[in-house]
Amino acid sequence: MFGKSSRQDWIFFLVFSAFVLTMPVTLAPLGAGYPDLLQKFAIYGLFAIGFNILFGLTGYLSFGHAAFLGVGSYAAVWMFKLLSMNVLPAVVVAVVVAGIFAAAIGYVSLRRSGIYFSILTLAFAQMSYNLAYSVLTPITNGETGLQVRQLATGPVKNLLDQDIRVLDQAFGVVEHGVPTTSLFGIEMSGWPGFYFCAAMLIAGFFIAMRISRSNFGMMLRAIKSNQNRLKYTGVNTRPYLLSAFIISGMYAGLAGALLAVTDPLAGAERMQWTASGEVVLMTILGGAGTLLGPVLGAGVIKYFENIFSAINENVLHQLFAFLPDPVENAVVAVAGMFVGEGWHLTLGLLFMLIVIFLPGGLMEGFNRILGLFRRGRSEEDGAASGADKEA
Amino acid sequence: MAAILEIHDVNKSFGGLRALWEVNLTVEEGAVHAIIGPNGAGKSTLLNCLVGRLKPDTGTVLFAGQPVLGREPYEINQMGIARVFQTPEIFEDLTLLDNVVIPAMAKHDGAFRFSPWQRVSARKELIEEAEHILEDVGLIEQRNVVCSSLSRGDKRRLELAMCLIQHPKLLLLDEPTAGMSRADTNNTIELLKKIGERGITKVIIEHDMHVVFSLAHRISVLARGTFIAEGTPEEIKGDPKVQEAYLGGAHA
Ligand SMILES: Nc1ncnc2c1ncn2[C@@H]1O[C@H](COP(=O)(O)OP(=O)(O)OP(=O)(O)O)[C@@H](O)[C@H]1O
Ligand SMILES: [Mg+2]
Numbered sequence: 001m002f003g004k005s006s007r008q009d010w011i012f013f014l015v016f017s018a019f020v021l022t023m024p025v026t027l028a029p030l031g032a033g034y035p036d037l038l039q040k041f042a043i044y045g046l047f048a049i050g051f052n053i054l055f056g057l058t059g060y061l062s063f064g065h066a067a068f069l070g071v072g073s074y075a076a077v078w079m080f081k082l083l084s085m086n087v088l089p090a091v092v093v094a095v096v097v098a099g100i101f102a103a104a105i106g107y108v109s110l111r112r113s114g115i116y117f118s119i120l121t122l123a124f125a126q127m128s129y130n131l132a133y134s135v136l137t138p139i140t141n142g143e144t145g146l147q148v149r150q151l152a153t154g155p156v157k158n159l160l161d162q163d164i165r166v167l168d169q170a171f172g173v174v175e176h177g178v179p180t181t182s183l184f185g186i187e188m189s190g191w192p193g194f195y196f197c198a199a200m201l202i203a204g205f206f207i208a209m210r211i212s213r214s215n216f217g218m219m220l221r222a223i224k225s226n227q228n229r230l231k232y233t234g235v236n237t238r239p240y241l242l243s244a245f246i247i248s249g250m251y252a253g254l255a256g257a258l259l260a261v262t263d264p265l266a267g268a269e270r271m272q273w274t275a276s277g278e279v280v281l282m283t284i285l286g287g288a289g290t291l292l293g294p295v296l297g298a299g300v301i302k303y304f305e306n307i308f309s310a311i312n313e314n315v316l317h318q319l320f321a322f323l324p325d326p327v328e329n330a331v332v333a334v335a336g337m338f339v340g341e342g343w344h345l346t347l348g349l350l351f352m353l354i355v356i357f358l359p360g361g362l363m364e365g366f367n368r369i370l371g372l373f374r375r376g377r378s379e380e381d382g383a384a385s386g387a388d389k390e391a
Numbered sequence: 392m393a394a395i396l397e398i399h400d401v402n403k404s405f406g407g408l409r410a411l412w413e414v415n416l417t418v419e420e421g422a423v424h425a426i427i428g429p430n431g432a433g434k435s436t437l438l439n440c441l442v443g444r445l446k447p448d449t450g451t452v453l454f455a456g457q458p459v460l461g462r463e464p465y466e467i468n469q470m471g472i473a474r475v476f477q478t479p480e481i482f483e484d485l486t487l488l489d490n491v492v493i494p495a496m497a498k499h500d501g502a503f504r505f506s507p508w509q510r511v512s513a514r515k516e517l518i519e520e521a522e523h524i525l526e527d528v529g530l531i532e533q534r535n536v537v538c539s540s541l542s543r544g545d546k547r548r549l550e551l552a553m554c555l556i557q558h559p560k561l562l563l564l565d566e567p568t569a570g571m572s573r574a575d576t577n578n579t580i581e582l583l584k585k586i587g588e589r590g591i592t593k594v595i596i597e598h599d600m601h602v603v604f605s606l607a608h609r610i611s612v613l614a615r616g617t618f619i620a621e622g623t624p625e626e627i628k629g630d631p632k633v634q635e636a637y638l639g640g641a642h643a
Contacts, residue, residue: 210507210510211507213512214507214508215496215504215507215514218489218511219493219496221489222493225482225483225485226481226482231464232442232468232476233493233497233553233557234465234497234501234557235502236502239503239505243505243507
């Protein structure tokens with residue numbers, strides 16, 4: 001892991017940033033060049049990057065990370081209601097609140113490891129989900145979800161339906177109807193919204209890269225490799241694990257806040273176990289323990305979810321129109337199972353194929369291909385270093 | 392010389408099995424103290440009690456005058472006790488260099504230090520030291536290799552390097568040459584002699600009498616959970632009880 005000099009890291013980081021910022025152009029041929037989807041790439045990319053700091057580095061598989069996503073969203077919407085439609089306070093508070101929440105859940109869950117840890121995190125997340133629908137409705141607004149409303153005129157009776165936005169009021173911001181999120185006047189929907197999320201993704205990626213190369217990151221890897229040995233080596237592993245857990249919870253909180261930034265509404269379904277499972281899939285699909293893998297996995301899954309689910313029979317008929325009719329009908333019937341509602345089937349198959357043939361995820365695939373090229377070019381400096389795995 | 396390790400009346404049972412029975416042992420500072428005894432005598436169990444892997448039923452253990460029992464393994468290591476396990480315990484999917492840098496970090500930074508911004512590659516002095524140690528154990532050429540591909544003997548030497556880089560006051564070695572070729576065994580003996588000069592106290596468990604008699608200043612014989620003899624190598628060689636329990640029995 002010393003193979004990567006800080007210069008190589010910078011190049012890697014700059015290439016990544018350039019790609020993220022040019023996604024509107026580069027991904028347009030794939031039909032993904034529109035802001036709603038690209039926002040999701042960035043947001044879930046962040047979610048997965050953070051999840052990977054826990055799962056990829058320490059090997060502790062949390063099955064409840066959606067709870068932090070949900071908490072981040074609620075915290076952000078509350079800040080929109082109470083403080084300002086400016087996204088900065090919302091983002092900062094969401095990250096802090098998610099961090100505190102993660103500290104509490106992590107403190108308890110990390111008393112166990114392996115499957116028991118996973119089950120504890122799952123239990124906490126389901127508990128949060130159910131509380132959001134029951135006891136906590138005064139904060140979450142239950143099934144309706146927490147929404148931004150118009151400014152209160154006259155005395156405030158119910159904060160769920162009347163917003164106060166004290167900061168905006170203090171600065172004399174004028175509102176017409178239900179307000180939209182903004183960054184100092186720039187509306188955070190559409191392309192500006194995407195670029196804000198992209199900036200956060202780039203910052204989050206940079207931090208994850210530094211963590212991965214740091215002393216702290218090395219200890220996390222050692223925990224994954226042989227926690228017992230590490231204990232007999234004089235390391236108190238618990239605070240390391242808790243720190244990793246809190247950091248990954250803060251990433252999830254940031255992702256949740258960004259969901260609220262692009263669409264100021266928070267609902268409990270964001271905390272459901274399927275959402276927790278999704279980030280596990282993203283990370284494993286892309287390559288757990290790698291830097292790029294989680295972002296890639298998030299992109300692939302969101303792409304499938306949005307593009308494949310939008311394909312219907314008509315589109316397929318157009319696509320296969322060149323075939324003779326009976327063949328066309330048969331092909332469309334088969335292909336139809338994999339698109340539209342059936343996109344889960346496609347994703348499931350893809351996931352199975354990856355786990356069976358590329359246990360290291362898509363990144364392993366790329367590295368193998370890269371390895372083939374390198375070997376082809378120069379045999380002598382082919383000391384294929386293990387550091388490649390880290391890209 | 393002063394005693395660095397004092398074990399008093401330690402008992403440990405597994406269900407009905409008495410693995411350790413009224414065990415007493417004093418190890419002098421700077422000595423190489425060998426513990427020998429037939430398979431299942433309780434040698435590894437005793438080490439497990441010392442490093443916090445097992446909790447004895449009764450007894451006390453003092454290390455440099457400080458009580459050891461009841462502490463966490465990481466605390467015991469931070470006190471200055473390092474251990475090589477009977478089956479190598481290393482970081483299998485990290486490189487050799489990482490494997491040695493991690494214990495060095497634990498020594499320098501203490502049990503916990505939150506440094507997510509400091510690059511490992513910036514810690515030049517630790518890396519240099521790690522490379523020196525790898526050179527000492529003859530593994531420097533493989534420093535960037537991932538450990539899972541090492542032979543069992545090499546893993547053992549790596550684990551020894553991981554302990555040595557911490558400059559422990561007391562080094563516990565559980566069969567450090569098992570699985571090694573004759574040549575590697577001799578190299579390890581030389582290495583252990585060399586670090587003996589640095590004043591590290593060693594407790595060494597070993598079946599290989601060649602290793603024991605070339606290194607040990609004192610030998611204690613454990614049989615069925617209790618010490619039956621202790622003395623200099625010459626005294627032990629001539630002791631009929633030992634002949635019967637161990638040398639004569641298992642190695643006839
Ligand atoms: N965790 C455990 N649970 C139950 N019994 C155990 C446990 N550890 C050791 N024993 C038993 O205690 C006895 C002593 O075992 P120990 O491993 O200390 O022997 P040893 O002297 O190290 O032997 P060897 O030379 O084979 O390594 C054995 O009978 C063993 O089966
Ligand atoms: Mg043993």
